[in-house]
Amino acid sequence: MMNDTALRKIDLNLLLAFSVLMQERNVSRAAERLLLGQPGLSAALKRLREALDDELFVRVGRGLQPTPRALDIAPAIEDALGSIERAIRMPDAFDPLSYEGTFRLGMCDNLETAFFGPLAARIRREAPKAKLVSVASHTHHPGQQLDNGEFDLSVSVHPEPASWHVRQPLFHQSSISIYDPDQLKLTAPLTLADFTREAHIAVSFEGDMAGDVDAALKKLGRTRSVVATVPRFSALPTALSAMPAIATIPESIARCMASLHGLAISKPPVELEASPVSLLYRRVDRADGRAQWFRRVFVEVAREALKTSGCSCDIAIAA
Missing domain, CATH: 3.40.190.10 (Periplasmic binding protein-like II)
Structure with missing residues (x-):
């Protein structure tokens, strides 16, 4: 488990300063890489020395010589900074050609x-x-x-x-009506008389006989005869091909069924709210x-x- 108390004494910028100083062994070059003035880098080094209770770098001529403690912790700090950099790096763009999920x-x-x-x-x-x-x-x-x-x-x-x-x-x-032209000799668009005279098949996940179509007809003082319900749209083509009936269903699937099964489509003669x-x-x-x-x-x-x-x-x- 991480030692929160110890980590609170050091921020990421101090570790980055340590890493660059270790690589450059020169305050001027390190400050230039870090986009800091030399006073700013000196202040960071002071905080780091206090936090680690070690001199870390000793000036020798124009350069810096790391202490044994600095040399000892340098590999771990490099690994930690590398892990952080990889973690926050922008991910590679998604490549669908190589994706195997x-x-x-x-x-x-x-x-x-x-x-x-x-x-x-x-x-x-x-x-x-x-x-x-x-x-x-x-x-x-x-x-x-x-x-x-x-x-x-x-x-x-x-x-x-x-x-x-x-x-x-x-x-x-929108919803449109669909039927088998071999079973029902009707001409599109369906009239209200056609629509209310013929039998209907409804799609209902709960098995309800009444739905939005019935509510719309009720406003006109009319009703329809729902003779069967199915819980899935996929059952409709064979049902409509087997009996004279109308189904009023979402337009996207109605047009697919019409194309695949030779069914006829028509705008229903009632106003239905689009979903x-x-x-x-x-x-x-x-x-x-x-x-x-x-x-x-x-x-x-x-x-x-x-x-x-x-x-x-x-x-x-x-x-």
Whole structure:
């Protein structure tokens, strides 16, 4: 254990002065290296002599001769100063090509469908030794998962963050309706009559039949018939292909499903509030080179994926 009482007598500048004097063995040259006047260096040497109870350097001619005590402690002081210099030195820039660790990302499956594939491909190209892990993000507890180290970065609709987290707005995502044109012979855009006449499948993690769509319809004095719910968006394409029904889901995943499964999309005939999707990460990771690179790459990938899919939402932050 460190002796706090002994260390309080000496500051880092005194040890640096000792090191330079040991190397130069000359007060003038040492003062020049330390950007000090000779009186300032002499004062520092005096304090050091008092703290260590040793003369340390004896003037011999125009130079200085170290005492046995000075010679004895010099290697340890050099090692200590070297360790401190290495500790406070600016870290090397993050090099994705040589990185062999794992990037961990928290997302729910609607955003995962839209972004995970392009993100994995991008990281494979630019950080070929790295691994990418997508972790299921619990909507109500992403901050806790972040603190537990389950992922480095969360992409979701996040509540007000804790003071030790950073929430960075990404984009506002609208909802659109999706259905199988072989099952439902409807023409986009859907009318309110179409929308309320046909059956609906809802995505609900808790199994609720009612949601934002029902609240919007209620304002118009209308209702819809929700005949089934699923806890994950990935179940929708096969369900919609098997029965005549409509699902109203976030635009990014709806456009992916439409492209992959031949489904039709339409703006819903009710006003639905867009969801504010954001990035959430630990404040301690704000300046970390690895974390900065991962966030930048995700933003670039998300922007390109949304643009390619034809989504109406725009990324709100610069890469």
